[in-house]
Amino acid sequence: MTDNMQTRLLRWAALFLLIYSTILTLSPAVRERTWDVDYKFQHWLGYLAWLACTYIIHKASARYLQDRDPFLFPAAAFLTGWGLLTIWRLDENFGFKQGIWLVISTLIILLLIRLHRYLPIIRRYKYILLASGLVLTALTVVFGTNPQGIGPRLWLGCCGVYFQPSEPLKLLLVIYLAAYLADRPIIRLNSLPLLVPTILLTGLALLLLFVQRDLGTASIFILIYTTILFISTEKKRVLFASGLALLAALLVGYFFIGVINVRINAWLNPWADPSGNSYQIVQSILAVASGGFIGRGPGMGNPTLVPVAISDFIFAAIAEETGLIGTLGLLATIWVILSRGMMTALKAPDRFRRFLAAGIVSYLGIQSLLIIGGNIRVMPLTGVTLPFVSYGGSSLLTSFVAITILLIISVPEDNEPAALSNYKPYSTLTGMLALGLFACAFSAGWWALYRGPDLLSRTDNARRAIADRYVPRGNLLDRNNKPFVVTEGESGSYERVYLYPELAPILGYTHPIFGQAGLEATLDDYLRGIKGNPSSLIWWDHLLYGTPPPGLDVRLSIDFGLQTKADQLLGGHTGALILMNAETGEILAMASHPTYDPNKLDEEGDALSSNEAAPLLNRATQGLYPIGTSLLPLIRAQYKEETLSDNQLKKLYSSLMLYRAPQLNIPISQADLNTSPKDLRISPLQALLAASTLSNHGIIPAPRISMAVDTPEQGWVVLPAEGQPNEVLQARAADEAAVAFIVQDKPYWSHTGQASANELIITWLIAGTVQDWGGTPLVLVVTLEEDNTFLAESIRDQLLGSITK
Amino acid sequence: MSGSIVLVLRIAMAIALYSFLGWALYLLWRDINKQGNAIANRRVPNIGITIQPASGAQAERHFSQPEIIMGRDPGCDIPIKGDDTISTRHAQLSYHHGQWWVQDLASTNGTFLNQTMINMPTVITSGDEIKCGNAKLLVNISVDVFVSPTIKLEKDNQ
Numbered sequence: 016m017t018d019n020m021q022t023r024l025l026r027w028a029a030l031f032l033l034i035y036s037t038i039l040t041l042s043p044a045v046r047e048r049t050w051d052v053d054y055k056f057q058h059w060l061g062y063l064a065w066l067a068c069t070y071i072i073h074k075a076s077a078r079y080l081q082d083r084d085p086f087l088f089p090a091a092a093f094l095t096g097w098g099l100l101t102i103w104r105l106d107e108n109f110g111f112k113q114g115i116w117l118v119i120s121t122l123i124i125l126l127l128i129r130l131h132r133y134l135p136i137i138r139r140y141k142y143i144l145l146a147s148g149l150v151l152t153a154l155t156v157v158f159g160t161n162p163q164g165i166g167p168r169l170w171l172g173c174c175g176v177y178f179q180p181s182e183p184l185k186l187l188l189v190i191y192l193a194a195y196l197a198d199r200p201i202i203r204l205n206s207l208p209l210l211v212p213t214i215l216l217t218g219l220a221l222l223l224l225f226v227q228r229d230l231g232t233a234s235i236f237i238l239i240y241t242t243i244l245f246i247s248t249e250k251k252r253v254l255f256a257s258g259l260a261l262l263a264a265l266l267v268g269y270f271f272i273g274v275i276n277v278r279i280n281a282w283l284n285p286w287a288d289p290s291g292n293s294y295q296i297v298q299s300i301l302a303v304a305s306g307g308f309i310g311r312g313p314g315m316g317n318p319t320l321v322p323v324a325i326s327d328f329i330f331a332a333i334a335e336e337t338g339l340i341g342t343l344g345l346l347a348t349i350w351v352i353l354s355r356g357m358m359t360a361l362k363a364p365d366r367f368r369r370f371l372a373a374g375i376v377s378y379l380g381i382q383s384l385l386i387i388g389g390n391i392r393v394m395p396l397t398g399v400t401l402p403f404v405s406y407g408g409s410s411l412l413t414s415f416v417a418i419t420i421l422l423i424i425s426v427p428e429d430n431e432p433a434a435l436s437n438y439k440p441y442s443t444l445t446g447m448l449a450l451g452l453f454a455c456a457f458s459a460g461w462w463a464l465y466r467g468p469d470l471l472s473r474t475d476n477a478r479r480a481i482a483d484r485y486v487p488r489g490n491l492l493d494r495n496n497k498p499f500v501v502t503e504g505e506s507g508s509y510e511r512v513y514l515y516p517e518l519a520p521i522l523g524y525t526h527p528i529f530g531q532a533g534l535e536a537t538l539d540d541y542l543r544g545i546k547g548n549p550s551s552l553i554w555w556d557h558l559l560y561g562t563p564p565p566g567l568d569v570r571l572s573i574d575f576g577l578q579t580k581a582d583q584l585l586g587g588h589t590g591a592l593i594l595m596n597a598e599t600g601e602i603l604a605m606a607s608h609p610t611y612d613p614n615k616l617d618e619e620g621d622a623l624s625s626n627e628a629a630p631l632l633n634r635a636t637q638g639l640y641p642i643g644t645s646l647l648p649l650i651r652a653q654y655k656e657e658t659l660s661d662n663q664l665k666k667l668y669s670s671l672m673l674y675r676a677p678q679l680n681i682p683i684s685q686a687d688l689n690t691s692p693k694d695l696r697i698s699p700l701q702a703l704l705a706a707s708t709l710s711n712h713g714i715i716p717a718p719r720i721s722m723a724v725d726t727p728e729q730g731w732v733v734l735p736a737e738g739q740p741n742e743v744l745q746a747r748a749a750d751e752a753a754v755a756f757i758v759q760d761k762p763y764w765s766h767t768g769q770a771s772a773n774e775l776i777i778t779w780l781i782a783g784t785v786q787d788w789g790g791t792p793l794v795l796v797v798t799l800e801e802d803n804t805f806l807a808e809s810i811r812d813q814l815l816g817s818i819t820k
Numbered sequence: 821m822s823g824s825i826v827l828v829l830r831i832a833m834a835i836a837l838y839s840f841l842g843w844a845l846y847l848l849w850r851d852i853n854k855q856g857n858a859i860a861n862r863r864v865p866n867i868g869i870t871i872q873p874a875s876g877a878q879a880e881r882h883f884s885q886p887e888i889i890m891g892r893d894p895g896c897d898i899p900i901k902g903d904d905t906i907s908t909r910h911a912q913l914s915y916h917h918g919q920w921w922v923q924d925l926a927s928t929n930g931t932f933l934n935q936t937m938i939n940m941p942t943v944i945t946s947g948d949e950i951k952c953g954n955a956k957l958l959v960n961i962s963v964d965v966f967v968s969p970t971i972k973l974e975k976d977n978q
Contacts, residue, residue, distance in 0.1 A: 027843055031836035038829045044822040312830045344837040351844050431917050559823030773938050
C-alpha cells in the first residue's frame with residue numbers, strides 16, 4: 016500500500032522532470048527562434064542519475080522500511096530532482112558536481128536505511144556526535160577555505176572536494192537536543208540547571224559560527240534550539256523569549272556589525288542602492304517579476320543575472336523559469352514534507368524520536384523559510400541553502416540524512432505513540448511554519464503579478480538588453496527611408512549599427528551598460544515593438560519567448576542630404592544647428608558638435624561621459640544659452656523699438672513660448688521658469704521656433720522629428736506632432752519684420768546676435784525664407800560657442816543658398 | 821514554431837507538477853479515511869466479565885468494544901439495577917496501549933481492584949476482581965479470541 020502510493024507519486028515527479036529536461040533541450044531553439052541551434056543534452060545525465068538514485072532508494076525503503084510515511088521521500092526526491100536540473104541549467108559544471116553528490120548521498124542513505132534499527136542507539140552517543148561536529152566546525156576557523164576563493168571560509172577540503180561542517184552540525188545539534196531533553200523528565204523552565212549543558216553547547220556552536228561570520232546558520236541554530244525547547248517544555252514563553260533575543264541580536268547587529276547592517280538596510284529599502292548593497296535582492300525580485308504567472312520556461316529565462324543563483328538564489332531562478340505556478344508548487348511540496356514530518360513526530364513511539372522528528376521538521380522548515388523569504392524580501396537575506404534544492408554537497412547530504420531519519424521514525428512500531436500531555440506546541444509550530452510558507456507564497460505572487468510589469472521596465476533589468484540580442488530592434492530612417500541606424504546580425508547576436516555616427520547626439524544610443532539616450536530612448540517603445548504592434552502579438556510573444564515582438568522601423572523628418580551638409584559646415588566647431596520646415600514643423604537637419612561614435616561605446620563610453628566638451632549632450636535641444644541680442648527681429652516685429660522694459664520683454668518671451676519646454680519627443684532641457692528675461696537661457700530649438708514666426712506668418716508650428724512608424728498591419732502610420740501650432744505674432748507684423756532683415760539678393764532674412772556666458776562669446780544666427788519665395792518655407796538657427804559671425808553666415812548661405820537656388 | 825511546441829510542453833510540465841501535488845492531496849485524504857477506519861476498527865481482545873450483583877443471579881457477558889461503562893444507568897454497557905451503592909456511571913473499562921484498564925468515574929463509593937481502592941487508570945488482567953459498591957466483577961481476558969467489532973457496529977447501525 017505504502018509502496019504503491021510512493022511509486023505513484025514518484026512517477027509524477029519523474030514525468031515532471033522528464034518534461035523539464037525536454038524543454039531544456041529545446042530551449043536554445045526557442046531563444047534563437049530557429050531550429051538550427053546547438054541543443055542542450057548534458058542535463059539528461061543529471062536526469063538519469065536522479066532516476067537511478069530515486070529508484071534505488073525507493074526499492075530499499077520498500078524492502079527495509081515497511082509502512083513508512085509514503086509522502087516524505089517522493090516530496091524530497093521531487094525537490095532534489097528539480098534543484099539538480101535547475102543547477103544543471105544554470106551551470107553545467109556545478110550540475111555535474113551536484114549529480115556526483117547525489118550519488119554519494121544515495122549510497123549513504125542506503126547504508127542508513129539498512130541500519131535503521133540502530134536509530135534509538137545514537138541517543139547514547141549524543142555528546143560524541145555533537146562534539147565531533149563542533150570540532151570539525153572549529154577546524155574551519157584554522158583550515159577553512161572557500162571553494163570560490165573569496166568570501167567566508169566555511170569549508171574544509173582539498174583537491175576539489177569541499178565540505179561545509181556547519182551543515183551536518185545543524186542535524187547533530189537536533190540529535191543532541193532531542194536526546195538530552197528526552198532523557199529528562201518534563202522540563203520546567205525554573206529548573207534552569209537542567210538546561211545548562213544545552214545552553215553551553217548551543218552557545219559554543221553559535222560562538223564558532225559568529226567567529227566564522229556564518230550568521231545565517233547561527234540564526235538557524237537559535238531557532239532550532241528555541242523550537243525544540245518549546246516542544247519539550249510546552250511553554251509559549253520560550254518562543255517570546257527567543258523572539259525578543261533574536262530581535263535584540265538583530266538590533267545590536269544593525270548598529271555594530273557591518274554585514275547585518277547592510278543586509279537589513281537592503282531589506283528595508285532595496286530601491287535606495289539597487290546597484291550596490293541591494294543588488295542581489297533587487298536582481299532576485301526582478302527575476303521573480305520576469306517569471307510572472309507561467310514563467311519563462313526552463314532554459315528560456317535569464318536567472319544567471321542573479322548572483323549565486325545556484326545556491327542562495329535558486330528560488331529566484333526557479334521563479335523566473337517556472338513562474339508563480341512553479342513557486343506555489345515548490346512551496347506546497349515543502350509543506351507536504353513539513354506537515355508529514357510533524358505527523359511522524361506525533362506518531363513517534365518515544366520522546367526521543369518525537370523530539371528528533373519535530374527538530375528535523377523545524378530545521379528543514381526554518382532554513383527553507385529563511386532563504387525563500389530572503390529571496391523575495393519577506394525578511395533580510397541570510398546566505399543559507401534551500402534544503403534539497405540548492406547546490407552544495409554538504410547541504411544535500413544533510414537534508415538527505417534528515418529525511419531518512421524521518422522515514423525511519425515514521426515506520427510504525429507495535430507499541431502506540433508515546434504519551435502526549437499537550438499537543439499544542441506541535442500545532443503551534445506547524446501553524447507557524449504554514450504561516451511562513453503562506454507569507455512566501457503571497458510575496459512571490461505580489462512581485463510576480465502585481466509589481467512585475469512595473470519592475471521589468473527598470474533600467475537595471477538587463478533582460479531588456481538581452482532581449483535586444485534576440486529580437487531585431489527597429490531601424491531609424493531618414494525622410495526618404497535612407498537608414499541612419501540599423502540592426503544587423505542574426506538572432507542571438509543582433510547588433511545595433513550606427514551608419515551615420517555624426518548624428519549621435521540627436522539619435523542617441525542603446526547600450527546594455529550605458530542604457531539609452533536621444534531618439535533611441537524616446538522612440539524606444541516603437542523600436543522595441545511594444546507599441547505599434549497588435550497587443551495580441553505582444554502578449555503572445557511575451558508568453559512564448561519572454562521578449563517583445565520584432566521592433567518597428569521609424570521614419571524621421573531629417574533629410575540625409577541636408578544633414579550631411581549641415582554636419583560638414585559645422586565641422587570641428589562647437590555648437591548646434593537646426594533647419595526646419597517653418598510651416599509643418601518638420602526638422603530637416605539637426606546637428607550638435609562635437610559628436611561621438613556610438614559604435615565605439617564599448618571602449619569609449621566611460622571617457623565620453625566625463626569628457627569636458629560634453630559630446631553626449633544634444634546642444635540643439637539640451638544646450639541652454641543666454642539670449643543676448645539674438646532675437647532682435649522678433650522684438651521689432653512686436654514693439655517697433657529696441658530697448659524694452661523687463662515686463663515687456665517677459666511678455667514677449669512668454670508669447671514666443673520661451674518659458675515653456677518645446678513639445679518634441681527628444682530629450683529637452685528647460686531653463687528655470689522664474690528667471691528674469693535678461694538672464695533667461697534658451698535652447699537653439701526654442702530660438703528656432705520663435706524665429707519660425709517670421710517665415711510662417713506669425714505662427715509657431717508644432718515641431719516634429721519622428722514622422723511615421725512601419726506597422727505590420729497598416730504599413731506606415733503617421734506619428735502626429737506632440738504639440739499644436741500657435742499664432743503668437745500678427746501675420747503682417749511678422750512678414751514686415753522678415754523683410755526688414757532680408758539678406759541682399761537672397762530670398763531669406765537673417766540676423767546674427769551675440770551673447771556672453773561665463774567669459775564665453777556665443778554667436779547666434781537666426782534666418783528664414785521670406786514670403787516672396789515660393790518654395791517650402793524654411794527656418795534656420797545656428798548657435799556657436801565662439802565669436803564667429805563669419806562662420807555662422809557662411810553656414811547660412813551655403814545651407815539656405817543650396818536649397819533656394 | 822519552436823515557441824508554440826515548447827509552450828505546450830510548459831503547460832504539460834505545470835500539469836505534471838500539480839498532478840504530483842494533487843495525487844499527494846488525494847493520497848492524504850485516502851490516508852485519513854484509512855486511519856479513521858483503522859482506529860474505528862481497532863481489534864480488541866475479547867473480554868469476559870462475570871457480574872455478581874449483591875442480590876440476584878450471577879451473569880457472564882462478553883465484550884469486544886474498546887470501552888465498557890458500568891453503572892446504575894440502564895444505558896450503561898453493564899447496567900446493574902436496584903443497587904444504591906452503585907453510582908449512575910460508576911466505572912469504565914477501556915482498552916488502549918495493548919492493555920485493558922479500569923478507571924473510576926468519580927463514583928460515590930469508589931472502585932476497588934482486588935480490595936485496593938483505585939484512583940487512577942489501572943491495568944487489569946485475567947482473574948482480577950473489581951468491586952463497585954456491593955457488586956463484584958470478575959475479569960476474564962481471552963488473549964487468543966479476537967472479535968472484530970465491525971460486525972457489532974454494523975449490527976448497531978441496523
